[in-house]
Amino acid sequence: MTQTLEPRRRRRQNRRDGQRIKPLNRLIENDLIRKVSPDEYRSKVKRVYGGPKGAFLSTCSMLSLHIPLGERIFRSRKFDLAGARSILDVGSGAGQIAGHLLKYSDPEAQLTCTDLSHQMLRRARRRLAEKSRRTPRFVAADLAHLPFADNSFDCITCGYVLEHLPDPEPGLREMSRVLQPGGRMFLLTTEDNFSGAWTSRLWYCRTYNRGELKRLCEELGLHWAQEIWFTRMHRAFRAGGICVEIVRK
Numbered sequence: 001m002t003q004t005l006e007p008r009r010r011r012r013q014n015r016r017d018g019q020r021i022k023p024l025n026r027l028i029e030n031d032l033i034r035k036v037s038p039d040e041y042r043s044k045v046k047r048v049y050g051g052p053k054g055a056f057l058s059t060c061s062m063l064s065l066h067i068p069l070g071e072r073i074f075r076s077r078k079f080d081l082a083g084a085r086s087i088l089d090v091g092s093g094a095g096q097i098a099g100h101l102l103k104y105s106d107p108e109a110q111l112t113c114t115d116l117s118h119q120m121l122r123r124a125r126r127r128l129a130e131k132s133r134r135t136p137r138f139v140a141a142d143l144a145h146l147p148f149a150d151n152s153f154d155c156i157t158c159g160y161v162l163e164h165l166p167d168p169e170p171g172l173r174e175m176s177r178v179l180q181p182g183g184r185m186f187l188l189t190t191e192d193n194f195s196g197a198w199t200s201r202l203w204y205c206r207t208y209n210r211g212e213l214k215r216l217c218e219e220l221g222l223h224w225a226q227e228i229w230f231t232r233m234h235r236a237f238r239a240g241g242i243c244v245e246i247v248r249k
Helices: 002-017 023-028 038-050 057-063 066-075 096-104 118-131 168-178 194-203 210-219 232-236
Strands: 086-090 110-115 137-140 153-159 179-189 222-227 242-248
Touching: 023 194, 038 118, 057 066, 057 096, 057 118, 066 096, 086 096, 096 110, 096 118, 096 153, 110 118, 118 137, 153 168, 168 179, 168 210, 210 222, 210 242
Parallel strands: 086 110, 086 153, 110 137, 153 179
Antiparallel strands: 179 242, 222 242
């Protein structure tokens, strides 16, 4: 299996690093993730999010309108949380998405929040305690090695986390593994366009090509049920990143 998948990954990477990325975007995009070892990169990410920049993450999300526009997606049921009983929020950060999950999921739904950074989990715990009486479970975890049994959750949310993996396949496989068959996933990740390149520059992440990411998900049995846009303007200008509802086959 590994021997079969490795050439495929190289071909995808070669296409991505070649003609698919515009020269200006490639110039802006941060390529640290491809320059250092996975352990070095993971340590860098933990320092970035555990430091001053991470402390302002929720403020940045509010100023960029990601928090209010994200809430609209759940409030309007574009991604419907009704009926979900066990929800996993991967890479909770400062609890931006988790706050929406507590507000719009069923009262009996159990929420688990994970993040690579212990400091971000502490920030999320404080922030969510001010917003809801419901108490999530907080678990320090790497997206590529989730510490949960197979089929543990019927709903997963993953907001702007996948781009911190050099290769999305291990992370997608892990989320597929812990998601129940027929379970749904809300995935947000940075796209390989101009605004995505600046996001990469700021947060040391990579970007993804929409078509290639969709093909990989389908190969892994993760069907893109619908593409979601924050507003009509975001759709017209292809802005806001890749936002999709995914169903595990």
